[in-house]
Amino acid sequence: MTDIVSPIDEQPVYTYRELSEAEALRRLTKAQEVQHEWVRVPLEERVAICRRMLERYAEFEDEYAEQISRMMGKPIGQARGEFRGPMRERTLYLCDLAAEALADDAPPDKSGFRRFVRREPVGTVLDIAAWNYPLIIAINVVVPAVLAGNAVLVKHAHQTALVADQLEHCFGAAGAPKGLVQALPVDHVTVAELIARRRFGFVSFTGSVRGGHEVYRTVARDNFIGVGLELGGKDPAIVLPDCDFDFTVDNLVDGAFFNAGQSCCGIERIYVHADLYDRFVEAYVAKTREYVVGHPLEGGTTVGPVVNAAAAERIRGHVEQALATGATAACGAADFRVPDLSSCYVAPHVLLGVTHEMDVMREETFGPVVGIMKARDDEEALRLANDSDYGLTASVWSGDEDRAYGLMQRLEAGTVYLNRCDYLDPGLAWTGVKDSGHGASLSRLGFLSVTRPKSYHLRTETR
Numbered sequence: 001m002t003d004i005v006s007p008i009d010e011q012p013v014y015t016y017r018e019l020s021e022a023e024a025l026r027r028l029t030k031a032q033e034v035q036h037e038w039v040r041v042p043l044e045e046r047v048a049i050c051r052r053m054l055e056r057y058a059e060f061e062d063e064y065a066e067q068i069s070r071m072m073g074k075p076i077g078q079a080r081g082e083f084r085g086p087m088r089e090r091t092l093y094l095c096d097l098a099a100e101a102l103a104d105d106a107p108p109d110k111s112g113f114r115r116f117v118r119r120e121p122v123g124t125v126l127d128i129a130a131w132n133y134p135l136i137i138a139i140n141v142v143v144p145a146v147l148a149g150n151a152v153l154v155k156h157a158h159q160t161a162l163v164a165d166q167l168e169h170c171f172g173a174a175g176a177p178k179g180l181v182q183a184l185p186v187d188h189v190t191v192a193e194l195i196a197r198r199r200f201g202f203v204s205f206t207g208s209v210r211g212g213h214e215v216y217r218t219v220a221r222d223n224f225i226g227v228g229l230e231l232g233g234k235d236p237a238i239v240l241p242d243c244d245f246d247f248t249v250d251n252l253v254d255g256a257f258f259n260a261g262q263s264c265c266g267i268e269r270i271y272v273h274a275d276l277y278d279r280f281v282e283a284y285v286a287k288t289r290e291y292v293v294g295h296p297l298e299g300g301t302t303v304g305p306v307v308n309a310a311a312a313e314r315i316r317g318h319v320e321q322a323l324a325t326g327a328t329a330a331c332g333a334a335d336f337r338v339p340d341l342s343s344c345y346v347a348p349h350v351l352l353g354v355t356h357e358m359d360v361m362r363e364e365t366f367g368p369v370v371g372i373m374k375a376r377d378d379e380e381a382l383r384l385a386n387d388s389d390y391g392l393t394a395s396v397w398s399g400d401e402d403r404a405y406g407l408m409q410r411l412e413a414g415t416v417y418l419n420r421c422d423y424l425d426p427g428l429a430w431t432g433v434k435d436s437g438h439g440a441s442l443s444r445l446g447f448l449s450v451t452r453p454k455s456y457h458l459r460t461e462t463r
Contacts, residue, residue, distance in 0.1 A: 007305035007344035030179035031151035039149040052174035073305040093426040112461035119451035121149035122201025130206040131157035228439035233392030236385035240398040255421040261368035305344035315367030391433035
């Protein structure tokens, strides 16, 4: 058995059994068998099952939310909110969109012929899902895949392995055939062996840049199949002097510290126009100090532990390096009552005097740390925002839509926001540039990865 060690107290909290390669192959075979029948199920019934899956999940919401909190440290309210908010929103939106997204694409009529392109399922999808938003990261792939007629194997991150079981149970309880959505608790070696057998139609991976390269190499070695990679970010915000001040401060504090900063699209860098800088920093620090670091199962906690001791050490390392090379902490551990239950509790940090020579402004910190820099003008803010190997999201905060839009067009990111951050709209493609990934999920484009085009060319008149 494999232990899941909780960051709350660094003690084992759950166990699960990893499958042998032979057992994993049996699950893959079952998925392929079921998919041959599932593709013939009318789309209306596939939609109904995905909707019922949400109803079944709601029946276990409290139990499942507590599992998530204990496994990865997310405050209990945020764990419940992940299901009630974005998981429901995305599932229902994709269900409503499915008929349009999967409709045949027909060229203009041509006498004597019937012609169209149909999006057909790729077969069996492998979803390698991350731990930080364990429900919605999986849902981004599982729901469109199922709606399109595929079977799905969910290899969830070790830290949140039980979420794959949650999804398997709820799809089954909703009426999905056994084997359509399955948990795949295996190690990295077994995943590579399964991919090498060329039996998946698409592989999705959410995780680190290094992990993305490994998956991409593994798939490319023996396959010509699609790969989707969501690899994180170092997301910037540009604050202009004409912004809605209080609104901007509140949202950028939340954008940096929600989920203990463990969000791929969380705010890690803020560039503030010189005319507003001093006022902004004062208000930002005051708002940050309102947060409560504590046990994630206690109702008042807004920042729980980070996922494990190694993550906490990396985050502290970024802070220490910045402080040692000239940065100052306007807010840090001294401003909070930090639990000593484990080494995984990290206080929110607001760093000033930072530069792009520091790791905290270049590498993904993935924790409750944000660096704030003063920018002379729009052009300097834009240059600094684009000075990154990542390009997932970027935001501009301004009351002048035209001015902001001009900057947004030049920002190097998959999603650009005006007066918003740290949010995925299911109607828009979720994608990144540079080291933030490859491919797209959500929106109509999200169905493209889990389907393949097939052209139908029928001559209807032979004389």
